Amino acid sequence: MDFPFSRIQGGVGAPKGFLTSAVSCGIKNPASDRLDLALVYSESPCASAGTFTTNRVRAAPVRVSQSNLRKGDLRAIVANSGNANACTGVQGVTDANAMCDGVAKPLGLKRSEVGVCSTGVIGLPLPMVRVTPKFEELVSKLGPKNGADVAAAIITSDTRTKEIAISFDLDGTRVRIGGCVKGAGMISPSMATMLCFITTDVNLPSACLRKTVLECVEESFNRITIDGDMSTNDSVIVLANGAAGGAPLRRNGKRCKQFREALHWVMLELAKAVVRDGERVTKFVTVKVVGAKTYLDAKKVAEAVCKSALVKSSWNGGDPNWGRIIHAVGYSRARIREELVDIHIGGKAACLGGLQAPTPMDELREVVAAPEFEIVISLNQGSADYTMYSSDLSPEYIDFNRSEYAYWKQARKDGLV
Template sequence: MSLIIQQTFTVLEKGTVTAPQGYKAAGLHAGIKKKRKDIALIVSEVPAAAAGVFTTNLVRAACVTQNEAQLKEVPYLQAIVINSGNANACTGAQGEADALTMRNHTAQELGLPEHGVAIASTGVIGVQMPMVPLLAGISQATEELSVAGGEDFAQAILTTDTGSKEIAVQLTVDGRLVTLGGAAKGSGMIHPNMATMLAFVTTDAAVEPAALQTLLRRTTDQTYNRITVDGDTSTNDMVLVMANGLAGNAPLGEQHPQWEEFAAAFRYVSEKLAKDIARDGEGATKLIEVIVQGAASERIASQIAKSIIGSSLVKTAVYGADANWGRILAAAGYSGAPFDPARVDIWLGSIQVAEGGMGLLFDEEAAKEYLLGDPVTITVDLHQGDHAATAYGCDLTYDYVRINASYRT
């Protein structure tokens, strides 16, 4: 297998959540969805330090509230089970009971303590979970676990996604080979307000639980929190991480001499999954990258970048290959972040279209040609400091309306 060199780590040409030592996975069709795979399971040979971040939506699915409370009490997991096709959100007391049954059944089938299993659901909101196919599917998945099951796992968590999103990287820590794997789903209801999707990261590194949670929170703010498709924050969003320690390194924490190397690899995995989600936005034809530089703080840069990437007018202009830079500046202006509009420069790729908050004479045809390509990079320089931030999104097309007009049918 060929490897691509990237900084202090290597990116596997084809990697899954089972790339690290000690993980097996499965993905299959149980009947929750009509045809596509809808049950996914990942299991570690040994208990793993775990961390999670969850949606900030006040309307939350049972799996979100359950996992969050569980990890606060015991920050270790040995398995994660996911169903797609049904969100089990806004389903009341029965939904809460079904979530517990889903967790407990998985634990029983695997011979694990109940607190060692996390659950996730994704799909239609407000519909009771079909428990008969769900539980049968979980039982079948426990029998089909394998190292080769990572690809099936990645496919089984999808809803309106056009394809699976996977990655794995490797680096050396304390002379031991450490691997990180990841899989994610997300295409609609994507907005930077936690993660607004599902993502699962595995590693065989030994990591202190508190350090893992801190790293995940920081990384989420820099990656998953900087993507948007449609401005909608979902009810089921979460990112879960498991670190089982089978690589044999000394436990990683902020005092470990190679902590920043591990953190860089972890961020690369998260950024790749986040960009894949943004690129795969429902109906999207291209990835949009917004870089805000010259800001007085990273918070200001991030706030402005997310405002621009979330603008429906910016997104439709990119779809139509219209170099309407005024929409970009306007979106920065209503971000709520302080800056001086009279100092702002704007580029579309390498073509500068505005300087000092005013338009420049530029080659409209060249700009249109650039916007027809993929990806599209928008750079905004505030000229007010040394901080920068990048946000990711996609264009807004007719197909987005078509897909979401008939989501339940």
């Protein structure tokens, strides 16, 4: 970001006028007391925006949140971990609506002013019997500047919470953006799925916010991949309550561009944090494709490389294997010419004109031995580029994802299956 900003505490609760809380319901495991139900609430009306999975199998909370956003703006978000409420049919929609109602009533909101998100196993009904009694406590615990509880309540296979908050000046007005994210995105969607909540006290109209959010998501969360699997529950919801004051931003105005830059920066930081915390990930790899004929060609190449099981295996092994990279470039369906392709790893040439470059192998091995490195693939056919953030694939990832049987055993005990 090329204007001054400060990191501040409080995550999604940091912006003015936002209150948050989280409680423990034992959704996945009744014996556990970990936080698994969270609430984000704005004391005043908000502009709001959301982007959701493009999977044709959409979880009930995704359907309900999309429907509510079509009706108007949201002012609160309720979210649970431990169960995705996906592939749960009519009952799933009833349960997602009940989650909205559960917080809307005590807060004096309409059901349609609440966004709802769930994350966890697919195909099992939500154990509402353990969720419903907790709404009162959830609302009563609402307080300022404590986004950490929300960040903690939404994680599943994540090894750590991921949150951020910043403040900066927008033409004389101090404004704040806070956010948290969980898991997974395309990392491990069936157990995890990506949820991201962002709050801001910037004052801007809904239409302007929605367009800005779409642009920023495209250049952050849509640029990451761990295992190439797209979730049924992915949701990014942004609330802007204007509590910082100042005149509303105008679309394409100078302040709007600055806000866009800040929002993009926040989203990209959270997106990268998702990759770094990917299931059993040991490498964070930036893949830049440059010199493509078109944006779409560049995107195809980046996605093919970042999703190749063989490329990811070699990263896991610390092997600077450009042969596997160029083979994925070749099957990407992008327009490429083998004899024009250059591949640089950590700034050192690994492949020039489709052939092995003279860089000593040991120098390249040193680069990929590090936990983070960058690969630049130059197609030398045009001026379009595309950057993705990816990870290795480890034996431990497969091992970790071998079975979700424990979920089923609990659902059986709950009398839900």
